[in-house]
């Protein structure tokens with residue numbers, strides 16, 4: 081089935097210290113700061129994104145994920161999804177247009193894994209988005225880690241099958257890849273609404289609504305090296321990498337923002353089509369699925385989250 | 387003064403024989419890592435994940451902001467801290483409280 085969702089549009093993350101967060105996301109990672117609004121939230125974007133923002137930071141005394149939001153193809157598709165959710169008694173509510181600058185009305189969905197997902201169809205275009213007439217490769221040279229776009233999130237919760245089922249049945253997502261436990265139950269589910277190997281992943285844990293990582297696309301393996309150099313130079317805490325995933329085949333490095341939220345920058349990965357057969361990692365080979373070169377589970381990677 | 391000359395305090399993990407030096411411009415967790423020692427679980431280094439929770443039983447320090455979901459105000463008031471957000475101002479004695487808890491997906 082073709083999905084009615086275009087892509088993950090933005091993520092809103094809680095941080096402990098806005099000044100340090102901006103130094104990380106803007107100055108080291110190289111995102112553009114679009115603005116800071118009167119409620120204190122900071123809005124950022126990557127150079128190759130047309131829409132006005134893709135990362136929202138909110139300063140408070142906790143960390144983790146506020147919202148993962150998806151842009152849909154049309155208001156009709158959003159309405160159809162809403163009806164499908166209501167038929168399943170899923171808790172939904174409307175977030176009014178303008179709650180974030182430049183963003184239209186959003187449908188807020190409370191996912192079985194405890195995450196808040198928003199779905200919307202309208203966001204203003206960025207004034208400094210990619211060029212469209214005689215388009216140069218970029219308007220201004222990318223800074224910092226040279227992030228192309230916000231790409232996906234990996235999220236932790238108990239009932240990952242239920243969250244995946246909602247995305248599949250109400251929004252037309254497909255499962256690209258799964259990791260299994262020894263009894264054949266899903267430990268990890270990678271879902272796509274696009275040509276990407278994943279747009280969101282659910283990882284099974286005895287937790288509610290937790291964030292494993294927010295991921296950003298880089299152009300190449302070489303850019304991952306550049307990102308790693310920057311992390312070393314600027315004392316960013318690296319979790320693991322540079323390395324490669326077996327799952328999705330992405331080349332990757334994981335690190336933490338100054339509030340302890342895990343970020344990923346990655347490149348590569350296969351193209352996905354919704355008619356592709358599912359790829360599965362059995363329990364005995366699953367560590368290789370996580371980290372293809374190490375072929376071992378990395379303790380912090382499976383025990384540390386916000 | 388370069389960082390190598392800065393005073394080093396001794397950090398002592400109670401109920402173990404682990405001891406290491408830590409500068410006053412680095413967190414206890416970072417100091418432990420630089421000294422090549424283990425004992426306190428090491429995670430995000432940002433006060434977010436909570437795995438590095440300790441109880442400080444002796445010594446003075448300064449501490450930064452920590453995720454309230456993993457350490458309450460009452461805990462903080464009674465000496466519980468996140469080792470990644472504490473910088474020593476004297477020798478320190480501490481107990482390790484935090485644990486690495488694997489989620490199922492890391493089975």
Ligand code: FES
Pocket residue numbers: 340415427428429430431432433434435436437438439468469470471
């Ligand atoms: S290592 Fe995560 S809170 Fe200290």
Ligand SMILES: [Fe+2]
Pocket residue numbers: 232233234293295344
């Ligand atoms: Fe990822």
